[in-house]
Amino acid sequence: MEMTIKARNLQRHFGSTRALDGIDLDIPEGRIVGLIGPNGAGKTTALKAILGLSKFDGELTVMGLDPARQRDRLMEQVCFIADVAVLPRWARVSQIIDLTERLHPRFSRERCMHFLKNSKVRPESRIRALSKGMVVQLHLALVMAIDARLLILDEPTLGLDILFRKQFYSNLLNEYFDEQRTILITTHQVEEVEHILTDLIFIRDGKLILNSTMDEVHERYVELMVRSDQADQARALGPLHERVLFGRHIFLFDRADMAQIKALGETHKPSVADLFVALMGTEPAPATETTG
């Protein structure tokens, strides 16, 4: 099967900083992949390389095309939403829809109007007069009306209120996603996307720290909550990470012996946010940053 995105030793340098430090990636079709990392980890650099917006070293094919040389052909198959600020502010809604219809062979005006039907976005409005949330609704309607195979979302819900954010992801999942499409999302609001992801990628300092399916993640990692008098026993089992919550010690284990662990206390699936903190080596509170 052909991969939607295939990268081998993908690199990008800015001076002496390695924004992408030799990444290997295989994303098949029909996945929803979360690309999660701290600021400056290389998320946007990776997306820009995939979209043909910046140069890179190494091998990269997206839908079988070379993004650096064939961006225009690639964009017939790929859609992306960077964040809310990118629709041209001078344009009217109807003009943006007209332009997209004329320039994009896979765009369907009916679908776009269907998605806009329940919003407050009017065709005669200017983009600059719309609220942030309305611009996102419009952009999402445009993108979902394009029959593309790969959708890339870079912090799509930044600065939006929670109602919009919920609506955004539920539209995406219910009205857009299917087995032939792939969605690649970067966001800081991991808790909002973790239920829809099929794959999880952690990136830090231009390297992939984790790259697996959500099923594997749930098989591999387990969180154990114990009373403080049992903390030493738990520590002896070699946890990845330890934190204290209301006097309870919470340990995160990677491929642990479930029988041993269950004997010590309550276990559950770690959230993506907890896993992120554990693997990225930063403490949640107080906000001290450790490098490594």
Add this chain to the structure above:
Amino acid sequence: MSNRTLGTLSTLLRRELWESPVAFKWAPLGISALILLFVVFSLIIGGRFDAEMAFTSDMLRQLAEQPVEQKRLLVSGALFSVSAIFFQIMLLIILFYLSGSLFDDRKDRSILFWKSLPVSDGMTVASKLASACLLVPALFFAAIVLTHVLLLLIATVYGLLAGVNPLTTFWFPASLPRLWSVMLLGMLVQALWLMPIYAWLLFCSSWAPRLPILIAIAIPAGLAIAQHAWTLITSFTLPGFNLGLIMLKRLGSGVLPMSVNIEFGGQLQSIEFSEDLFMNYSTVLGYLARPEMWIGLAIALLLLFGATWFRRRATDG
């Protein structure tokens, strides 16, 4: 070019028109309105001092009795000088438009939206150039034609009042087909002649981190001044060959005469007053035979490749 390519290009031109309606649409119509307003106003004011229209009628009758060549020079000359106002403002608008054309969407980040459409970067650059060379001249030309026709209609009304034949006094001497076709041809050749300047502005616009028009002016101006200073210091002479002056001269010596009447070098040629001055296919086409034209186009081509190269690597921020 395939149909798809042409369709994309025409859509992109439409986009330029939507983005700059004031410069492309309202400016030529505004000039047209101002000229007509000025004419109507003068006629009304004039009418106050000329109660029975005796003076005006006399003038018109005198014009009607002039020999044909004289009438042609006067009427078509008047119409041409009206269009000269359009040409000068058009050139300014094009220069400002081009210097912002590959810069504004980088600044407001909407480049990310444009680049999400299946349009190549070469096509984007081509659409900006086509706007400057075809779309804007076409819109200004339409406004000129409109103004000419309305002016001739006003003249017709006065002519009828004065009892002269408006057809032989105004419409035939105006030689509209020739005037308009020379003008249209002139606008196209002008675009080719100015192509290196246009391409230079596009090139600066494609990479300038800010204020592309200032950068586009500052680089040749700086080089010119540096060269002047250097030759002055080393050999106490002024250079015969200077980039800044070459660019200024090209802007000043447009194909359409009277576009900007600055003659560098101090040699004013004696000018013979006849309609050939502004209505001559061979002067216009003569530009195509000049080596400077083709050198300019070759430079333009290089700069356009440069602009496309930078555009391909351009993202937001």
